Amino acid sequence: MRKLSSTDIKATLKISDCELMHLRERGQLSFEKRGRAFFYDLPSNESILNHPTGEALVNWYEGKHDFIYSNVPSNAHSKLALEFLLFEVLLPLKCRFGKLVITYGFTSFPLKKFIQKVSPSGTAPILDQHSSHETNSVGKQICSRGGAACDFFVEGVATSDIVRFITQKLNYDRIYYYGNNRPLHVSIHLTDPLKHLQVMSESENGRRYPGKKAFGEKAVILAEDL
Known part of the structure; x- marks a missing residue:
């Protein structure tokens, strides 16, 4: 670390x-x-989760959702992955660009159930890594990818600049880039990071769909063109 x-x-x-x-x-x-x-x-x-950025990663839902229960990881691998996300990605970004505003962070199984009931639009819990290594009511891991993920932005900083820094300097798994004026999705993986950059495009009716993508060093090149 x-x-x-x-x-x-x-x-x-x-x-x-x-x-x-x-x-x-x-x-x-x-x-x-x-x-x-x-x-x-x-x-x-x-635990680095006690850092203000770590607290924001866990408590991001406060003020957005009327969820009254605790949103803490119950799986040891989830805690480890969230700490890794902080050490390897979020804190280096804070040091480089300033305070991160986290719009979607860790999502425990109870919070995932709540969101899927009241505000499921734009979420994909089986893919998005926000639930890290948490399991559902029958013991199946919610997102088979594991790792941990976060959506965020930095006031006054172009998201494309953040993408370039991550692809060049940091140990990430997946990045989903939605444009300079939208939050950035970034994830880590504890053992096998893909270093995958996915550019998301938008149709005339506002529907998002996958555009260009690249892996590894090619992701660095794609980031330069954002």
Whole structure:
């Protein structure tokens, strides 16, 4: 996992500058110094899901849906995948572009059932990786792809710029690009990332359909043309 900046470790552990300094000086946090900056390993008893971006990844539905139950992963692989998504994609993006506004994040089985009942339009739970490794009521994994996924945007930043950065720098599985003024869908996979970029087009009546797609280095080239 990537090391955390001072800003991100403080945000995750909910501590001040002074508390961080004391933990470092007492040897209670593993770190390395790069120039004048410190970078930290997250303690094994802490989760990056406690970072504000991690909290947004889990609590994204608040204010959108009248869902009154907890939306936390019940499967250990789901938790691991969500942490991987944060470390490998979302936090590097936040560092590069600024605060991410998450529009659709992790979706537990109870939340998935709720959304499919009240607002299913545009969702595809068996494909979209938002349910990560969670299972349904008969123990079958909701999305066979596993991994974890998130839809987001950054205020004032063209989505195409974000796509180019991801394809060139980050360890992603799938990207669905809907245009510069729409949220971007990105996912990770714990073992076999496809590095698949799918450009989604829109018909005259507003229907979305798959357009150009590419994998690996060809995805980098396709991203340059967005």
